[in-house]
Amino acid sequence: MLLLLAALTLAACAAPRAATPLDEALRQEIGARGLTGDPSLGRDLPAIDDPLAQLGKQLFFTKALSGDMDVACASCHHPLLAGGDALAVGVGVGAVEPDALGPGRARPDGLANVPRNASTTFNVGLWDQALFWDGRVESLGKTAGTNGNDDLGICTPDEHFPDADPLAGADLVSAQSRFPVTSQNEMRGELEQHKPNWMVR
Numbered sequence: 001m002l003l004l005l006a007a008l009t010l011a012a013c014a015a016p017r018a019a020t021p022l023d024e025a026l027r028q029e030i031g032a033r034g035l036t037g038d039p040s041l042g043r044d045l046p047a048i049d050d051p052l053a054q055l056g057k058q059l060f061f062t063k064a065l066s067g068d069m070d071v072a073c074a075s076c077h078h079p080l081l082a083g084g085d086a087l088a089v090g091v092g093v094g095a096v097e098p099d100a101l102g103p104g105r106a107r108p109d110g111l112a113n114v115p116r117n118a119s120t121t122f123n124v125g126l127w128d129q130a131l132f133w134d135g136r137v138e139s140l141g142k143t144a145g146t147n148g149n150d151d152l153g154i155c156t157p158d159e160h161f162p163d164a165d166p167l168a169g170a171d172l173v174s175a176q177s178r179f180p181v182t183s184q185n186e187m188r189g190e191l192e193q194h195k196p197n198w199m200v201r
Contacts, residue, residue, distance in 0.1 A: 002122075003045070008050065020114055028195060037136065039123075039126045040125075040126060041145060042145050043125070043126070043145060044147070045125050047163055050184060053096045059073070060072065060073045060074055060077075061073070061074045063075075063098065065181050065187060066187040066189060067092055067093070067181075067182070067187065067189035067190060067192070068094070068189035068190060068191065070093060070094065070095065070098040070189070071092060071093050071095070071098065071186070071187055071189075073121075073187075075091075075101070075105065076090050076091070076092065076097070076100070076114070076118040076186070077118055077120070077121040078102070079103050080101070080121055081101060081102050082122065083117045083120035083121040083122040083124075084117070084119065084121075085101065085102055085105065085118045086101075086102035086103060086104065086118050087102065087105070087112075087117070087118070088112075088115065088117060089112035089114060089115060089116060089117055089118065089130030090118045090186070091105045091114065091118070092113040092114040092185045092186045092187065093112050093113060093184075093185065093186070093187065093189040094107050094108070094113060094178025094189070095107060096108055098123060105195065113185045114183075114185045114186055115185070116133050116134075117130070117133070119131075119133060124172075124173055124176075125147060125171075125173055126147075127147070127172055127173075128142060128143065128144050128145065128146055128147060128148055128172075129142045129148070130142075130148075130172070131172050131173070131175075131176040132176065132179075135158075136156065136157050136179075137154065137155070137156050137168075137172055137175045137176045137179070139152070139153075139154055139155075139172060140153045140154065140162065140164055141153075142153040142154055146171075147170075147171035147172055147173065148171050148172035148175070149170055149171045149172075152164070152167035153165070153168070154169070154171075154175045154184075156168050156175050156178070156179070157179065158178075158198070163164065167198075178197075178201060179197075181201065182197040182201065
């Protein structure tokens with residue numbers, strides 16, 4: 001009897017349901033916009049086993065990029081924490097325990113060091129318009145499917161808006177990766193405080 005009940009329950013779950021008018025309207029909109037369901041199609045994204053991607057992974061997890069050698073990109077954007085840090089606002093440099101992650105990561109004064117939430121790094125290569133919560137790394141063209149590289153340039157804090165930064169790099173992610181290491185709160189710490197970003201990099 002129990003087996004029959006389980007079989008009927010599974011059959012009911014697997015039965016297709018009738019499309020509603022909302023489902024049909026959504027299907028038409030998806031077709032009209034040419035959405036494929038796979039935003040990675042047509043993008044130049046490296047394979048995870050590519051040597052450059054592996055180098056990027058090693059750099060992402062090393063504290064050697066931080067001025068005080070106490071924080072890595074992964075400290076605030078850890079894969080096990082959905083590409084973030086599970087904190088309302090980030091700690092950045094100066095944590096009591098530099099190897100702690102998430103809620104275990106704190107400063108001696110108990111205050112946050114970074115005045116914003118650490119956005120996720122998951123699927124960051126699929127963004128075409130801007131990165132950071134305030135959009136400070138921004139594609140000037142915002143062309144879909146280009147990772148911000150549509151030959152119109154990328155604007156960064158190193159140049160006055162709306163001028164393209166000639167050193168931004170190949171895409172939004174490349175441009176974005178240049179800034180946490182220059183932020184005193186995020187990774188720079190006390191290193192070379194009076195020098196411009198390009199010298200710190």
